Amino acid sequence: MDTVLRNMNCEVTPPIVLVLHRTLGSGTALKNLLDRHLPRVVTEPDDKEPLKANTFYLAPAGYHLLVDKEGFHLSTDEPVCHSRPSIDVLFESAAHAFKDRALGVILTGASADGAEGAAQIVEQGGEVLVQDPETAENPALPKATIKRLEKQARVMSLVEIGRKIANGSASKRRLK
Amino acid sequence: MSEDLYNIEKDLLLEGIYRLYGYDFREYAEESLRRRIKKAMAREGVESVSAFQDMILHDVKCMERFVGNLAIHVTSMFRDPDFYLTFRNRVVPLLRTYPFVRIWIAGCSSGEEVFSTAIVLSESGIYDRCRIYATDISDAVLKRAKEGIFPLNSMKEYTRNYLMAGGEGEFSSYYTAKYDHAIFRPSLLKNVTFAQHNLTSDASFNEFNVIFCRNVMIYFTRTLQERVLKLFDESLCRLGILGLGKKESLKYSASEGLYEELVDAQRLYRRLP
Numbered sequence: 262m263d264t265v266l267r268n269m270n271c272e273v274t275p276p277i278v279l280v281l282h283r284t285l286g287s288g289t290a291l292k293n294l295l296d297r298h299l300p301r302v303v304t305e306p307d308d309k310e311p312l313k314a315n316t317f318y319l320a321p322a323g324y325h326l327l328v329d330k331e332g333f334h335l336s337t338d339e340p341v342c343h344s345r346p347s348i349d350v351l352f353e354s355a356a357h358a359f360k361d362r363a364l365g366v367i368l369t370g371a372s373a374d375g376a377e378g379a380a381q382i383v384e385q386g387g388e389v390l391v392q393d394p395e396t397a398e399n400p401a402l403p404k405a406t407i408k409r410l411e412k413q414a415r416v417m418s419l420v421e422i423g424r425k426i427a428n429g430s431a432s433k434r435r436l437k
Numbered sequence: 438m439s440e441d442l443y444n445i446e447k448d449l450l451l452e453g454i455y456r457l458y459g460y461d462f463r464e465y466a467e468e469s470l471r472r473r474i475k476k477a478m479a480r481e482g483v484e485s486v487s488a489f490q491d492m493i494l495h496d497v498k499c500m501e502r503f504v505g506n507l508a509i510h511v512t513s514m515f516r517d518p519d520f521y522l523t524f525r526n527r528v529v530p531l532l533r534t535y536p537f538v539r540i541w542i543a544g545c546s547s548g549e550e551v552f553s554t555a556i557v558l559s560e561s562g563i564y565d566r567c568r569i570y571a572t573d574i575s576d577a578v579l580k581r582a583k584e585g586i587f588p589l590n591s592m593k594e595y596t597r598n599y600l601m602a603g604g605e606g607e608f609s610s611y612y613t614a615k616y617d618h619a620i621f622r623p624s625l626l627k628n629v630t631f632a633q634h635n636l637t638s639d640a641s642f643n644e645f646n647v648i649f650c651r652n653v654m655i656y657f658t659r660t661l662q663e664r665v666l667k668l669f670d671e672s673l674c675r676l677g678i679l680g681l682g683k684k685e686s687l688k689y690s691a692s693e694g695l696y697e698e699l700v701d702a703q704r705l706y707r708r709l710p
Binding site: 305306307308309310311321324325327328329331332334335336337338339340345350353354357358 | 472659684
């Protein structure tokens, strides 16, 4: 993610939402780690919190994070591919809420959680960038996504992903 | 399924459910509701929302299944142990000053929260003067909660949570193990009344010292949430305590000014006089 962010050189960014597979007891350690590496402060949103530009959001442990026109919603429904928070859940909600303004980014990951959600984003007119599996620490997720999206996956390096996000238009959501 | 078509069918489904059964899901948060409808459709083996509507309007068992599944939350006893620890250390002393305490657990689901609360009150020595009202939208789920039976392999996690929540005894003393199940002591439910209550449509039914509504309103739109918070405002006695879920906040609500937060970020709020 560092590489992506270093190449995301821009003053104003749209709201960026991160889903990392994490365990319930992970506490604030993850957030603190991200705070040190990201250019701006990371927030774990509360239910009903509105999305703001220039802000990084991290899905809180033990909840699914969803977005709609009101802002963030949380859910305690059962895990998807053993994950809660799940990438699929976030991506699907973003697909329906933001349609062609949604941008999904798939990076390294050990399960297929995210592939189906990526398909939803594309179906609703949005775009999905996938890290080249050759460069991924764990290629399972990028591969599963490419398989699911067939020709519609835009596979690229982390550097390119960062630049693409920076060049994108307002109100795109970047998700891992 | 095209977007507009889904929205039309979904609106018709919810309208039909409301008019026939009186359950109003029309102001449930869109995206989480969409997931749950899709899951219900897969469970019932129907391809379209309209087909689901057909089934649900003509088969009350299908409706019961739908409502039952809406009411299930994947949760645990002493979930967010810090919350219970704060409740034990900061709220219980306040409750001691009352001769009689009424507690409402709104959206009690399968009962984990009820047992957790009962255990804290019991260890604090004030259980006998408390009356707990545990309500939920689904009769089926309430029936399950009353049984007090939980998977035995959940006990490891529950014990850990219990200890982090300031538990003073042996957690295993609260249940007996039988095959794969842990059956919790019926005495913990001595002062508990389970009742069906619908937060979207039912009115206030009493005045309480404590109301817990945790991880229930996350499924509501903001508008509905405001209405439910107003219902709680009306149901809390002076200086009563409202307890929300870890990632729920009064910050985006009109009710914010009516409460003070007891302890930062613990989601226990006291109603200002």
